[in-house]
Amino acid sequence: NAGVTQTPKFQVLKTGQSMTLQCAQDMNHNSMYWYRQDPGMGLRLIYYSASEGTTDKGEVPNGYNVSRLNKREFSLRLESAAPSQTSVYFCASRPGLHGQETQYFGPGTRLLVL
Amino acid sequence: DAKTTQPPSMDCAEGRAANLPCNHSTISGNEYVYWYRQIHSQGPQYIIHGLKNNETNEMASLIITEDRKSSTLILPHATLRDTAVYYCIVRFDSGTYKYIFGTGTRLKVLA
Numbered sequence: 001n002a003g004v005t006q007t008p009k010f011q012v013l014k015t016g017q018s019m020t021l022q023c024a025q026d027m028n029h030n031s032m033y034w035y036r037q038d039p040g041m042g043l044r045l046i047y048y049s050a051s052e053g054t055t056d057k058g059e060v061p062n063g064y065n066v067s068r069l070n071k072r073e074f075s076l077r078l079e080s081a082a083p084s085q086t087s088v089y090f091c092a093s094r095p096g097l098h099g100q101e102t103q104y105f106g107p108g109t110r111l112l113v114l
Numbered sequence: 115d116a117k118t119t120q121p122p123s124m125d126c127a128e129g130r131a132a133n134l135p136c137n138h139s140t141i142s143g144n145e146y147v148y149w150y151r152q153i154h155s156q157g158p159q160y161i162i163h164g165l166k167n168n169e170t171n172e173m174a175s176l177i178i179t180e181d182r183k184s185s186t187l188i189l190p191h192a193t194l195r196d197t198a199v200y201y202c203i204v205r206f207d208s209g210t211y212k213y214i215f216g217t218g219t220r221l222k223v224l225a
Contacts (some may be wrong), residue, residue, distance in 0.1 A: 004157075035215070042201065043158065043215040059214065090157050101146070101205070105157025 002026055004106035006091050012112045013081045021076040021109050023091030030096030032074035033103065034058075034066060036087040043090060049074055051096060081113045118202045123220040126196075132189040134219050136202030139183040145205060147178060149187045151198040152218070158201065161187065192223045 035043040045058030049068040119137040126132040148163040175188040201218040
């Protein structure tokens with residue numbers, strides 16, 4: 001199993017450009033998450049999807065949209081990138097069943113917005 | 115989910131036990147305590163979790179006080195590879211899907 005995979009690994013954007021960060025998991029997990037981590041800071045939750053077909057806002061959703069394409073994939077879109085969105089983005093998944101709350105993280109996408 | 119408080123940084127000598135404290139004074143009766151760590155810029159890694167009893171696995175031990183208002187993660191024989199940021203999280207074990215991380219404790223293991 002590959003676990004949680006993210007593409008791309010690195011990306012440089014100009015202000016105003018759009019892009020989609022891709023995340024996929026092969027563990028048949030119900031719940032998926034997008035976090036951002038700014039330098040020297042902890043992770044902040046952007047959006048999450050409790051199960052296929054549902055999405056909800058986290059702590060810092062402004063400037064982002066998400067799509068739970070199917071059970072495996074959860075994408076994060078920046079419609080008009082801003083320098084404040086320069087960060088490392090982590091995707092995570094968890095079984096979403098009672099008693100199985102451990103999250104599994106991807107390797108991250110490093111985004112620089114100029 | 116209850117809020118947690120952790121010291122921003124700690125040092126530990128290689129081979130010694132590393133004891134990382136976490137305060138969660140507003141924890142409710144059915145909230146679990148979870149610990150994760152993040153090595154360099156990798157994605158966080160699960161370590162251990164518990165409700166009220168002490169827990170041990172191959173990576174660490176978790177000691178939760180009787181009143182559950184604080185806990186300590188113990189790495190029994192710290193190595194240089196344990197240098198990381200350690201996050202303490204409290205949450206319900208079902209129903210609430212939000213999963214909120216704090217700023218964690220930066221542990222540096224010294225040779």
